[in-house]
Amino acid sequence: MCICVNCYYVDRCITYHAVETQHQERHVSDNPTFDPVEPSINVNIRTTEDSIEMEWDVVGCESFKQETGKWSKLRPGEPIPT
Numbered sequence: 835m836c837i838c839v840n841c842y843y844v845d846r847c848i849t850y851h852a853v854e855t856q857h858q859e860r861h862v863s864d865n866p867t868f869d870p871v872e873p874s875i876n877v878n879i880r881t882t883e884d885s886i887e888m889e890w891d892v893v894g895c896e897s898f899k900q901e902t903g904k905w906s907k908l909r910p911g912e913p914i915p916t
Contacts, residue, residue, distance in 0.1 A: 836891040839905035839914055841898050849873040849892060856890045859915065862908055870897035 838850045846868035853875070854861050874894035880887045906914060 835916055836893075837895065837898055838892050840900060840902050841895070841904060842901040843868045843870065843897060843899060844904050845908055849875070849895070853890045853892060856888070857915070862905070868897075870895050872896040 836850075836853065838844045838847065838853070841847070841850075844850050845862045846866050847863075848866045848869050851861055851863065851866040872895065873892050876891050876893050878889040878891075880889070906912075
């Protein structure tokens with residue numbers, strides 16, 4: 835799971851914005867301004883007979899600042915991205 839969902843900076847983060855783009859998801863912020871230090875992204879690739887799926891997750895970041903439930907506060911009632 836992407837650590838960004840519990841990060842203080844998720845609504846301003848350039849890296850999280852890029853991950854949302856890869857997932858073709860609606861952006862938390864249209865104009866992120868926070869450039870995190872050393873984010874680490876895992877990309878998992880799954881193939882089926884008909885397609886290739888890629889899952890992008892930020893798994894580490896020197897700028898990570900814990901704020902449990904931050905993403906849920908920004909998008910109340912929506913399922914948390916996994």
